[in-house]
Amino acid sequence: MLEILKEQLESGDLKVKHLLERLRVCYVAVEGLTDGSRKFQNINTREEYQTFTERSAVRLEKELHTDIPIVSFVAYSGTGKTTFLERLIPKLKARGLKIAIVKHDGHRFEIDHEGKDSDRFTKAGADVTGLISSEKAVLMENRQTDPEEFLKKIDGVDLILTEGFKQGPWPKIMLHRKGTGKPMPLLPEECLAVISDVEILDCENVFTLEEIEKTADFLFRYIQNIS
Structure with missing residues (x-):
């Protein structure tokens, strides 16, 4: 060179x-x-x-953290982390927790519907587009957004879960399934907890892929300990 x-x-x-x-x-x-x-x-x-x-x-x-605890669930595609989180959220809700979840997408995505007013505003050049009804609201940032700054905008919840963000600064729970044929995405000793169908020796908090209740209990205690 x-x-x-x-x-x-x-x-x-x-x-x-x-x-x-x-x-x-x-x-x-x-x-x-x-x-x-x-x-x-x-x-x-x-x-x-x-x-x-x-x-x-x-x-x-600026501060690099929010007052709300953030935990990132990290796994390779096909491991089942979305399904696991789908089962975990109701268990956390049953414990009285308000939950936010944010997914990392490595590709371009669109949530607007072609031709709708919000889509027209976005195409006209709006940097931020919002939509509010009596039951829900959405705020779309039509620009590159720093994940840390974005998560700081979330309020009124007890725990923020993220799916992905392997390189992010937040504590991580790793999911690993032997059947994927892929290596672990992180070292177990670097993780807050590991969820796997293989024996893990280098992490204190280890759960199987079916131990949803135990994982929910662990996160509930984790929130209480850092509050």
Whole structure:
């Protein structure tokens, strides 16, 4: 790589695009990375760099947590984490807890209906679109959003569960199923708890995939202990 870079600089070609075309490069969509918009910035001038550093300083001054406990459920696709959470939420509700759940999606998604008013507002360029009825409400941010900042906006619940966000800063519960043929997505000792159908020795809190009640009890105690 150094030889290619030296050769290009000596030729007077300063375009990074041309350099990348000569290298073996793996391209990753920023949208698929946790906190991708903050990890990658396109900076071309001194003024842009100054603006970036000033904004970064402001971000660092903000708290990185919300007062509401957050627990991330992490597993490879096909493990059954959505089904597990679907069974877990009623158990937590039965214990008197108000629950929020946020799913990480590595792809583009749309929840608007084509031609509806909210869809028309979004297509017109609205940065945030809201919809409120007598029974529910939704707020759609039509822009890149930092997960930590987004979760801070959630209020009036006792526990926030997230599905995914493997790289996020929150405590994690890992689900692992032997039948998927995939390795564990995290080290057991890094996890708050592990839910699996195989023996786990390196984590204090281990449950089977059928121990929904025990998992709910564990989370209930966890909330009480950190309150």
